[in-house]
Amino acid sequence: MEIRRLDRTAVLETVRLVQQANPGDWDLPTPCASWTLRDLMAHMVGQHYGFAAAASGGGDDLAAWQPGVLGDDPATTYRAAAWTAIDAFARQDSFTREFALPEISTTTRFPATIAIGFHFLDHVIHGWDLARTLGIPLDLDDEVTDAALTFALRVPDDARRLVPEPLFRPALPAAPGASSLDLALAALGRSPDWSAATLQ
Template sequence: MHTNDGGRAGDLDAPARQSPGAALVAWDAEAVRASAELVAQVTPADLARPTPCAEWLLRDLLDHMTAQHRGFTAAAQGRTSLSPWRVRPEPDPVDAYQRAAAHVREVFAQPGILQRRFLLPEIAADRAFPAVRAIGFHFLDYVVHSWDVAKAMGMTAEFAPDLLDAALAIAKEVPGGSTRLTPGAAFAPALPGRGGGPLDTILTLLGRSPDWPH
């Protein structure tokens, strides 16, 4: 699966000509779009496939991804409740994901989004994050989750080099240490580097093996 195509080549060059914040919003939208293209190919029979996320089947991963979109959308709208972040089994995980993905892209594209602050109760209940930082968290997640879905489906996730450079810069800032060993940690401890491209480096920094399932 190739997650971008020649028809969008001009669009993929656009973030490089924007302000850093606007570029990040554009890269995030592209990562979410790529994930949605991959999820669109998931059939009911695929939902029981294993994924690179330990102990999660593809159905579980999609429910998590949907909840994260809803949580970030709520945060961008100034809502502080934990309710949107809660993972719940979806009767149709693919449809639920597509709707949540479209909504978060719509909200992140609103004028003034970069001047907002996001309360992310799953990360810190007592402080709000600048929009650029919060959207950066979301962006990195959906680069990695696109790869997760692609791997589960036996496909390939590919992104523009500039997008991967932006994601790699954020991945390098993710704290390591004992926090990654706690139950429910977003990422596993980093793995040894293997000298691959930017996507491989992002994955190993965040504790995923580019060679999964091996």
């Protein structure tokens, strides 16, 4: 499956999950340390708009990457942001562009396939975060999760994961026979067994 189709599939799954959130869910803890569901959604909105800006040649501006303001209808706000990114990636000129992604590197520009791969991986993982937070299943097929594992294993497990608020935490051991999704989660420092109960 081509990377834009993979990304669209993962992002639309996050849209489906967010639509299941109830008004009382926005302060729930998530697998992202210290982030509530509202914090996570604000981050994801900001990422959609940041990547959309990068797809149009404007990714250098850090202002494009700020967490989004969710307002009174977070699900609708999120859906609009998600489609902004999907539509930006779908434009042919964006697919031949090199993306500026200042949160990853201020000196390197990334080919579109690699940049969209970052976005794809982020939203598979955050889709799992959403599903676990809300206590509902994540619905992604093996083709998507196998691709996410391929990307996850390319993320360096180095000192950059030890700084405050890293993009990903140090890798964790994977259980024998783990699924592709669980292997990707462990590679990026998330415990596949996470639940809100573990925080109590």
